[in-house]
Amino acid sequence: MAHNSTVKIMLLDDEPFMLRLLGRQLENLGFATLFPHVSGAAALDAIAGPGGAPDLILLDLNMPGMDGIEFVRHLVELRYTGSLVLISGEDERMLAAASKLVQAHSIDVLGYLHKPVPPDALARLLEGWTPPRRGEGRVRRDAYGVETLRAAIANGELVNFYQPKVNVGDGRVVGVETLVRWRHPKDGMVYPDQFIGIAEAGGLIDDLTRAVLREALAQARRWRDTGLSLKVAINVSMDNLRSLSFADFVSCEAASAGVSPADIVLEVTESRLMADLRVPLEILTRLRLKRFRLSIDDFGTGHSSLVQLRDIPFDELKIDRSFVHRAYADPTLRAIFEANLTLARQLGIDVVAEGVEDSADWNFLVSTGCDMTQGYFVARPMPAADLAGWIETWGARLRQQPAALTVGAIAP
Ligand code: C2E
Ligand code: CA
Ligand code: CA
Numbered sequence: 001m002a003h004n005s006t007v008k009i010m011l012l013d014d015e016p017f018m019l020r021l022l023g024r025q026l027e028n029l030g031f032a033t034l035f036p037h038v039s040g041a042a043a044l045d046a047i048a049g050p051g052g053a054p055d056l057i058l059l060d061l062n063m064p065g066m067d068g069i070e071f072v073r074h075l076v077e078l079r080y081t082g083s084l085v086l087i088s089g090e091d092e093r094m095l096a097a098a099s100k101l102v103q104a105h106s107i108d109v110l111g112y113l114h115k116p117v118p119p120d121a122l123a124r125l126l127e128g129w130t131p132p133r134r135g136e137g138r139v140r141r142d143a144y145g146v147e148t149l150r151a152a153i154a155n156g157e158l159v160n161f162y163q164p165k166v167n168v169g170d171g172r173v174v175g176v177e178t179l180v181r182w183r184h185p186k187d188g189m190v191y192p193d194q195f196i197g198i199a200e201a202g203g204l205i206d207d208l209t210r211a212v213l214r215e216a217l218a219q220a221r222r223w224r225d226t227g228l229s230l231k232v233a234i235n236v237s238m239d240n241l242r243s244l245s246f247a248d249f250v251s252c253e254a255a256s257a258g259v260s261p262a263d264i265v266l267e268v269t270e271s272r273l274m275a276d277l278r279v280p281l282e283i284l285t286r287l288r289l290k291r292f293r294l295s296i297d298d299f300g301t302g303h304s305s306l307v308q309l310r311d312i313p314f315d316e317l318k319i320d321r322s323f324v325h326r327a328y329a330d331p332t333l334r335a336i337f338e339a340n341l342t343l344a345r346q347l348g349i350d351v352v353a354e355g356v357e358d359s360a361d362w363n364f365l366v367s368t369g370c371d372m373t374q375g376y377f378v379a380r381p382m383p384a385a386d387l388a389g390w391i392e393t394w395g396a397r398l399r400q401q402p403a404a405l406t407v408g409a410i411a412p
Contacts, residue, residue, distance in 0.1 A: 005032040007131040008053075012036075012043045012071065013060035013087070018115070022058055022087075025119045029126060040066030044074050053080055055131045056110075061088035061098055069098065076105045085125060086112040093332060146202030149195055153207050157183050160215050161381035164390070165233070165352060165374045168365050171398045173391055174372060175231030175265065178216040179381045180208070196237070205239045206246075213250065217257035219384050220264070228388070233265035233295065241268075241280035251290050261291040265316065269297035270308065281311055288313050295352070300340055309347070317344040321355020321375070328364035341368060 009031055011019050019036040026034060035054060037043040040063060047053045057075075061068035068086065075084075084107055086099055095112040102109050111125045152158065162176035182190040199205045213234055220232040240246050254261055266287060288294055295316035296308060300323055309317070319340045327333040337353075344351045356362050356375030365373055379390055 005030065007031055007055050008033045008035065010035045010037065010043060010046070010054040010057045012038075012040065012057060012063075012068075014038050014063040015060075018060065022117065022122070025117070025122050028119070029123055039063070040068075040071040040074070043071070044078070047075075047078055047080070053078070053082055055082045056085065056129070057082065058085045058087060061086055061090065061095075069101065072102050072105060072107065075107065080107060083108040083110050083129065085110050085122075087115060087117060088112070089115040092330075144190075144195055144198055146198060146204065149198055149202065150204055150207070152182055152184070153204065153211055156211075157185070158208065158211055159183055160212060160219065160384065162219075162232075162384055162387060163374050163381040164379045164387070164394070165231075165372050166378050166394075168353075168362075168370050168373050171394070173230070173394065175233060176387065177233040177265075177267065177374060177381075178212060178235070180212050180235075200237055200239045205237045206243070209234075209236060209240050210249065210253075213253055214257075217253055217259050217264075220259045221257050222384075223387070224259070224263075226388070228391075229263075231263050231265055231293070232259075233267050235297065236266045236268050238268070238270050238280060241283045244279065244283060247283045247286040247290070250287060250292065254292075261287075262293065265293040265295050267295040267297040267318065268308075268312075270305065277307075277311065284312050288315075298354075300336060309343075314349055316350045316352060317347075318352045318354055319370075321353075324353045324365075324373075324375070325355045325357050325361055328360055338368065341370060 009026060011022050011026075011034060013019050013022070013036075016038060019038070023034050023036060035046060035051075037046065043057075057080075059068050059071060063071075066074075068088070072084075084102060086095060086102065086109065088095055088098070090098075092114075095114070099109045099112050110129055113121055113125065158180050159182075161179045161181055163179060164173050165175045165177060166173050180192055180196075182192075182195055184190045196205075196208075199208045216232050216234050220230065223230050223232075250264075250266070251261065254264060266284075268284065284294055293315045294312065295318055296312070296314045297318050298320045299309075299317050301320045308314075317340065319337060323333050323337045323340065327337045341351055350371045352372045352374065353365050353370045354374060356365060356373045356377045358377055361375065362373075362377050379394070382390060
């Protein structure tokens, strides 16, 4: 709990009664520096004024005049870098949609609350929240330059991490997904969402994928030589599929590493719209003919579409984690998850559920009969050297309490 009386919290609601109620709840949680406002305009004036922006805003969505969504747009213009909690009497789907919308503006949404706000719900939301220390953090790093990234690739600063994929039925480890990280000499570990887009836009994605693939193949070979039979997946960008030489490159590298194409999974997601799918289609079909396994990634997000599924002979479909985590508790997510599962079954392709984060997610997957899964509940992505040790621990988890994975008796 953030017992920090210096943390600045702004409350915005057109009902003074609500402001008093929320204020009292926050005071009971140890927050004392509160700024209540009944209108968006007054709140924006305060933020732009000498007092500056708060660390957290509790925002009512339904207000006469400027509503909550419009208020957020002004926050974006003011480059607000604090956190936000949305409050409304609207139903769950409406609140979820509004919170997605705000997140799309890169504002940190701690969550949403239904009116009337139960005190324990507010407490739970704030429990995991660390108020920013003034003047540091929270500010997004400047984007890396193309030349910096080019040098990083050349200097071998990119490293592969591997996240296990396991069978839902018996817990057996079937493979790993390769996830690249950048060990930045000054900034520490940099995650792919901060540099894949730059690599794609800057014409470096072929170099990046080649580096990742080479290392993953060498690693696949080492695992096999120690008796570990694992399918190794790597992420392929649509921008890798512009040049016909890509299929030959992949297949030559696999041959020289001594790894069978059937043990390599290529995960493809359409990160942006492609006008002409003929070349990607040709490359993927050729790779499939050479027996590489093809996986459609982030399925259901709009990037990976039914059109791709129709046109490309995929072996595997990965249901995006936004439809997996908490699907047991949300009828909309559950319906989407089950529709995707049925679709894959009818097409005769394997299903991997991404983002199983806790035992409740796991139990849900067991109940649906989904084939495979990966997620923090099973394991976080790890360096290659940690995998053998993790497999032992996982085996012990399965052996010691065989029922553990279906009753959720083990914490992740
Ligand atoms: P992805 O392919 O969908 O990979 C799964 C991402 O979800 C990974 O993030 C992984 O760490 C994260 N994840 C795994 N389990 C859980 C979970 O239970 N909960 C949550 N919340 N997250 C989980 P990461 O490593 O940051 O990678 C992000 C994305 O960057 C990847 O999404 C992939 O699209 C891209 N990427 C990663 N490596 C490469 C690469 O070598 N080449 C290309 N082109 N893209 C890559
Ligand atoms: Ca992937
Ligand atoms: Ca994915």
